Amino acid sequence: MTGRRRLLVTLGVLGLLGLALAGWRLWAAHAAVAGGVPPVPELAQGADELQQRVRRADAGARGYLHPQRSLAELARLCHANGFFDEAILCYETLQRLQPDEARWPHLHAAILATNGQLDEAAPLYRRSAELAPDYLPARLRLGDVLLKANRLSEAEQAYRGVLQKLASEPYAMLGLARCAIARDDWESARQQLQGCIAANPEFVGGLSLMATVHEHFGEPDEANRIREHVNKREFVDLLDPWVEALLEDCYDHYRLSVAAAVAGFRGDHASAERWLLRAIELSPKPAAYYRQLGKFYTRTENMSAARRAFEHATALAPEDSDAWALLVNLLKSAGERPAAYSALDRGLRNRPDSRALHHALGQMLAEDGRYAPAIAEFQRAKQLQPTEVSAYVEIALVHFRLGEIEAGMDEMRAALAVQPDHPVALVMLGRDAIARGEEAQAREWIRRARLQSRVRPEDLNAMLAEFQQKFGRLP
Template sequence: MKRRLAFTLSCVALAVLAGCGDRQREQVVEALPPTPDLSDARPALVRQISTAEEAVHKAKQPLEGYALLTKTYHANGFLSETIQGYAFLQEAEPDNPHWPHLLAFIIAGYGDLEAALPLWDRVVELAPDYLPARIRRADALLKLNRLEEAEAAYRAVLEHDAENPYASVGLARLAIADDDYPQARKLLLDAASNSHNRIGVDLLVTVFEHLGEDDKARYLRRQAKAGGTFTDIPDPWLNQLMDLCVDPYQLVSAGGFAAFSGDNERGIELMQRALRFEPDNALAHFQLGDMYRDTGQTDKALAEYRRARELKPEFADPWLREIELLRSSENSTAAADDLLFKALDAAPQSPALYQQLGQYHTRRGNLEAASSAYRDAIAIRPNEPEAYIQLANIFLRQGRIDAAQQTLEQALEAEPGNPFALSTLAMIAISRQDRAEADRYLQAVHQQPRTPANLVEKLHANYRNTFGQEP
């Protein structure tokens, strides 16, 4: 493949376009790649390609049509045609940093990092403030084991953006290569803190394990699995291609990434575009509902959740989101309760729905029914702590302290270090005046930064009142 790439690049490396009019158009037309087989393509894509080709032949600015055609190919996965197009555009517009950047991204994707690096060097020269290019260049240097150059490149990013999490992760990888795990830990914690725990978490799990911090590693692994992680770099020049994409899968993925990066407006645009091409995509409706919810558009969110569950009734998440939104409205509690029972009929394997059922029975004082619901949730997914904690709270309300303690210990088996299980066990030990146990659990609570400060203060106050001194 590398030989083919090199051949393609050399074949289309034309002289810089000069002049205008018919001669310029002839040069652009001559550089057009053959139209690929579109027999299985969506009609929208066929129209886009046809429109761009026509612009090359007839529009006043044929190069604009050529650029549109090339980006359309890129957005829809026709990479051979894309490579030919970007190489020509780079020669035709040598001061435009977009073309070497987009071309380098594709070439790096084929594994030819040595060929991609000079292109990113050119981008940095033309657009020194465009950090995605700097980060991708640094990552390429790291993969090529050019470690000193990679470190300098990552530090150059931090000079532009001192809290850039991707540069911190890159430096953490270099620290690991030097077997400096404490430094890697610090850098990765910075990356996580500067990205709302989204960037560097997977690598931080490995570092915690290496340093013997197994409880933290298990917690982070579980959080990453539950919430998902995005590892790619926000790259506006690349992401703009999605305006030309007709593949719903790619559009849903890009929309989710935009929302993850904090741009819900862009996420909504891309999710709506995906639904234009695939109106019955339940996941797209669900994610669009989340974006509407996060931007305060409750009615639109509810409509999307309803559509998602209509399309895929066994998909529990839209039911849960709709129930939560209805329950947050003062006048919709009864509607939320009715919807819960419909949801359980449609998605009976959802532990979260059984936890909702447990809360429903608890509000009505039916603690035995609530206990049964939480046990059902545990039976479906025994490796998650929430249902154990809720069941333990029922036992505490019933005065069944031993049962509560045993259940909370099961919660800690599911998630070692869970702050709410630890805090409740500490409270039980204090209430029993078991100072040794209280000290043991409080020490574990203090090692958990996730424990709310007001809860820690409450535990300290109870400890002082019971034992007459500070823990």
């Protein structure tokens, strides 16, 4: 055999060995993944794109080219769309194959924590925090599950680990305050929250818990002051980008609408709008999401878009009295009263039993000086929902405009029978008692008004000034 021929034979053998090795590696990679691929979840009819993506990812995970990449996509799709058992199987396999990737134990733990499996979630969050020490949500989530499991010393250690990385992190400071309360150490909780609020003055979680602390120490005025400051703002959970990224693969319109609400509370308007528009696109009955979108646009002062959204909602679900009421309020605020009356007429034709629409019509009629039909609409609203106090107050205000003071006071008394702490009724009855010279009754109304945090300070001060002027002394 010539030297050249021997060289060719050698190269051929080496080539075959290389192909065999490459084939073995492909088979080994395939075998490592294929055994940990869950059965394809049963998907609802109509989710065509999701079905295609799940089947493609499943086939890729069971195949020979990039099976781990396909398994990761399958994990995301299952997790994002509520197939948690299948997602857990994917994460378990990915943790075995990629032991240094912090996302897999973190996302696995997120499912377990949601299911209340706190002891199982804790070591996974701990592992994620070890692998990605600068990813603070992993440490915070570890603290949260340990706190819920009443493992307070470990929870405090996790929260302090966050504060070593970021000294003013509000959720870690809130966590330490909660640990202190769990130990019945309210003074330490107060100190933690004072630091939290000093560093993060508008953090609703810290403010709300501080109100509870003030109540514990018998300081109701301070608690009420904080709650008035918080008003209707909602506590928003910490942002967890790894979990948040799953929304990109979500085809569940309800989950997307919830995510939109959370994003809106957080002030992330772009994400809120994006998830709502996607929920509308995916839902077979999107009327409620159009209503939610209209409320979002109203809050962000995009009134033309809000009007279009409410009109879509009422067209798709003409029985939705809330959507009609929101449309009416928007038209009124824009000064389009004929359009508002028209919307009320259409809404009441579809929902003649709607308290909110009868109430709104009564308000418009009263504003236009049409008092008799206004009272009739408010009376109808009372009949439809006798426990809703606003109609009583509106009827009283109409009587006052007509100079029918005693009839108005009768309605205010009826309002208090329904809601004993209603702020407007308390103030009006107190001022009426002062005007009548009934000092003992006036003192009692003022006492009750002082206990009600929703009474405006200026209204209470006006009552006190009138009392002093009438009786020559403060109550």
